[in-house]
Every structure is written in C-alpha cells, then in structure tokens.
Amino acid sequence: TLQENFDLHPLIIQNIFADNTRTKTEKYDKDLYVLTDFARFDEDLELNFNKVSLILRDNLLITILNDDEDIFNKVRIKLEKMVEFKLESSISLMFILMDELVDNYFELLDDVGEKLDDLEDELIEDANEKVLHQVYVMKKNMLYLRKSIQPLRSVVNKIYITADGKIDTSAQYFFREVYNHIIQMLDLVEVYRDTIIGLIDTYTTIIGNKTNDVMMILTVWSTIFLPLSFLTGVFGMNFKYMPELENPVAYPLFWIIVVVIIIGMLIYFKRKDWI
Numbered sequence: 001t002l003q004e005n006f007d008l009h010p011l012i013i014q015n016i017f018a019d020n021t022r023t024k025t026e027k028y029d030k031d032l033y034v035l036t037d038f039a040r041f042d043e044d045l046e047l048n049f050n051k052v053s054l055i056l057r058d059n060l061l062i063t064i065l066n067d068d069e070d071i072f073n074k075v076r077i078k079l080e081k082m083v084e085f086k087l088e089s090s091i092s093l094m095f096i097l098m099d100e101l102v103d104n105y106f107e108l109l110d111d112v113g114e115k116l117d118d119l120e121d122e123l124i125e126d127a128n129e130k131v132l133h134q135v136y137v138m139k140k141n142m143l144y145l146r147k148s149i150q151p152l153r154s155v156v157n158k159i160y161i162t163a164d165g166k167i168d169t170s171a172q173y174f175f176r177e178v179y180n181h182i183i184q185m186l187d188l189v190e191v192y193r194d195t196i197i198g199l200i201d202t203y204t205t206i207i208g209n210k211t212n213d214v215m216m217i218l219t220v221w222s223t224i225f226l227p228l229s230f231l232t233g234v235f236g237m238n239f240k241y242m243p244e245l246e247n248p249v250a251y252p253l254f255w256i257i258v259v260v261i262i263i264g265m266l267i268y269f270k271r272k273d274w275i
Contacts, residue, residue: 006062008055009033016053016064023151025158032056032162034094034155036101037148038071039108045115045134047108047141049148052101054094061090063097075100091159095174098156102181105149109188112138112145116195123199127206135203139196146189152182220275224265228258 003013009028015021015035025034034054039047052071055062065071075096115138122131156179235244235254244250269275 006055006057012053012055016051016066021051023148023155025155025162027162030057032159034098034159036098036152036155038065038067038101038104039145039148040104041108041111041141045137045141047144049144054097056090056094059090061093061097071104072097072100092171092174094159095156095171095178098152099174099178099181102152102178102185105145105185106181108145109185109192112141112192113188116192116199120199120202123202123206127203127210132200132203135196135199139193139200142189142193142196146186146193149182149185149189153179153186156182216274220269224262227261231257 003010009031011026012028012031012033015026015033021035023036025032027033032055034056036052036054037049038052039049042048050065050067052066053062053064055064063072115134119131119135119138123135156175160175231254235242247253266275
C-alpha cells in the first residue's frame with residue numbers, strides 16, 4: 001500500500017480517499033502534501049471534479065489521481081521530447097504539474113467563453129426557458145470554478161514559503177508562471193460571471209418587453225371596445241320610448257358608427273406607434 005511503501009503520514013492517506021475535501025496544502029513531517037482538483041465538462045455542460053494529490057519529499061514527487069485518465073500525459077510527452085531540458089529539483093516538477101492543472105482550467109474557461117457567446121446569440125434570437133436554464137448552468141459552473149481556483153493562489157504561495165530552502169532558479173520561474181496563470185484565471189472567472197449576470201438581465205428585459213407588447217395590444221383592443229360597449233349598453237336599455245329604435249336606418253347606422261370608431265381609433269393608435 002501507499003503507507004507501507006512510502007511511509008506516508010496517516011492524515012495524507014485519509015485526505016487522499018476522503019470525499020468533499022477542498023484544495024489545500026499541508027506539511028506532514030518530511031512530506032509536503034497538495035490536494036487540488038481536475039475538472040472537465042460532461043455532455044450536459046455540468047462540471048465534474050476529480051481529486052489530484054501531489055506529495056513532495058526531498059527529491060521524490062508522488063502523484064495520485066482519483067481517475068483513470070492520465071491528465072499529466074501532456075507533461076510527460078513534452079519532457080520526453082525536450083531531451084536537453086533538465087529539471088533541477090522535484091519541486092520544479094511539482095510546479096510544472098500544477099501548471100498543467102491550471103492550464104486545464106484555462107481550457108475550461110475557453111469553452112465557457114464560447115458557450116456564453118452562443119447563448120447570447122440564442123438569447124437575442126429567441127429568449128426561452130431552455131436558454132435561461134443553460135445560462136444558470138453556466139452560472140453554477142462559474143461558482144464551482146471560482147471555489148476550486150481561488151484556494152490555488154494561497155496553496156502555491158504556501159508551497160513556495162514551506163519549501164523556501166529547496167527553491168532553485170528553475171522552480172522560481174515555474175512558481176511565477178503558475179501564480180500568474182492563477183491570477184489570470186480568477187480575472188477571467190469574474191469577467192464571465194459579469195457576462196452571465198448581463199445575460200440574465202438581458203433575458204429579463206426581453207421577456208419584460210414581450211409582456212409589455214402583449215399588454216399594449218390587449219389595452220388597445222380594450223380601449224377600442226370601450227365606446228362600443230357604451231353604445232351597445234345605451235341601445236340595449238329596455239326603455240319603452242326610444243325613438244331611435246323605431247327608425248328603419250337605425251341598425252345599419254349603428255354598424256356604420258361602430259366601424260368608423262374602430263377605424264378612427266386604429267389610425268390614431270398607429271400614428272402614436274402603439275400598434
């Protein structure tokens with residue numbers, strides 16, 4: 001087992017197999033333990049997170065993935081091709097692997113940016129509940145990404161401080177690279193969060209405008225029928241003496257008046273741009 005082969009601290013073993021553990025770094029005796037996440041989208045654009053453990057001990061680096069996918073394969077291929085490149089220490093390798101994890105988040109954020117552009121186009125063409133649901137899914141994803149990326153900044157700082165005596169020139173370079181990428185990612189997350197809020201506001205505005213259009217149409221027709229209701233109410237009164245009712249042209253005259261009122265009001269509303 002891990003504990004028997006490498007004499008790992010029991011708390012490290014516990015953190016490796018524990019659920020719902022946040023990104024962190026801890027110093028246990030001779031080991032520096034880092035726990036972080038590897039994320040990716042599923043078919044429904046929901047984020048799935050898998051834990052990644054890094055254990056640094058002198059000139060040894062142990063990586064433990066809670067997933068079948070070899071997420072560090074790109075790093076391995078890159079290092080194999082760079083024959084002239086020599087790592088000065090295991091902590092340099094740790095920063096390279098962490099940079100690969102950070103770059104994975106960059107790829108996710110690129111996908112988020114493209115999806116938000118598509119959602120914006122769909123929203124303008126047809127604002128419906130399906131589009132709104134996808135926007136809220138992306139909003140939830142941004143929350144999860146922020147919760148996963150935010151602790152990385154303090155983790156990288158803590159690694160740098162804890163391993164201060166082992167930091168060589170190469171490791172300092174990789175440290176700055178990882179730290180700068182994390183800052184850029186946090187900025188991107190904030191930009192996309194603002195974009196999502198803007199999309200929700202746009203949806204609310206579009207739906208509000210549609211509701212106003214419907215209410216305007218209903219109001220126009222209600223206004224048109226208001227004088228007509230008055231006329232039918234007057235001539236529908238059950239009085240004995242109503243001379244207009246005895247007139248042979250009263251009925252066609254009534255319909256002429258009704259048509260004139262309707263046409264006149266429609267022309268008026270059209271000039272006011274209410275219809």
